[in-house]
Amino acid sequence: MNKTERREVIIDCAKELFLQKGYHSTTVTDVIEKARIARSTFYAHFTSKNDIFFLLVDRFAAILRDAILGINISRAEKGNELTGQIRGMTVGLVEAFDANRDLTQLLITAPQGIDNLFDEKIEEFYATILRAIRQLLEEGIREGNIKPLNPSIIAYCILGSTKQILLQWILYREIEDIYAELNDIIQYHLFGISS
Numbered sequence: 504m505n506k507t508e509r510r511e512v513i514i515d516c517a518k519e520l521f522l523q524k525g526y527h528s529t530t531v532t533d534v535i536e537k538a539r540i541a542r543s544t545f546y547a548h549f550t551s552k553n554d555i556f557f558l559l560v561d562r563f564a565a566i567l568r569d570a571i572l573g574i575n576i577s578r579a580e581k582g583n584e585l586t587g588q589i590r591g592m593t594v595g596l597v598e599a600f601d602a603n604r605d606l607t608q609l610l611i612t613a614p615q616g617i618d619n620l621f622d623e624k625i626e627e628f629y630a631t632i633l634r635a636i637r638q639l640l641e642e643g644i645r646e647g648n649i650k651p652l653n654p655s656i657i658a659y660c661i662l663g664s665t666k667q668i669l670l671q672w673i674l675y676r677e678i679e680d681i682y683a684e685l686n687d688i689i690q691y692h693l694f695g696i697s698s
Contacts (some may be wrong), residue, residue, distance in 0.1 A: 611666050
């Protein structure tokens with residue numbers, strides 16, 4: 504196994520432990536034992552478990568940011584084309600969440616208030632997602648494709664409802680087939696609940 508492969512094994516073992524035991528309860532020793540490596544091997548790659556967690560969060564944030572910013576809302580016409588672009592983005596996000604269920608679960612259920620560095624990283628993750636949503640909303644407002652509402656507040660609403668949907672789908676398993684529910688989710692985010 505080469506150095507890059509060994510590093511990914513360590514990351515995968517840590518991710519699995521973070522999910523099983525929780526980030527705060529997982530120790531470097533736990534990761535070393537699960538990965539079946541020497542302590543020196545761990546420290547040749549990372550200085551702490553924080554390094555691994557931060558790397559995982561940054562990777563996931565980049566995937567989600569790219570999915571959100573991957574549509575061109577300014578070129579979309581009102582109505583069907585905009586709905587189609589939003590649907591494409593939503594499918595991309597759902598696929599990213601589905602492919603990274605472990606990280607999704609960890610990030611939406613992680614207890615805060617125990618470790619300042621951990622808390623800052625979680626806040627940074629959500630700030631990255633909020634910036635991307637806000638940027639997309641601002642672009643849509645400028646082009647007249649989205650109502651001129653406060654983009655920051657609407658970004659919070661979108662993120663909050665998305666987090667709850669993810670909890671119901673991934674953690675509580677109350678939504679069996681998220682793909683079957685996408686039309687309702689998209690329609691709600693685009694048009695609200697008024698008839």
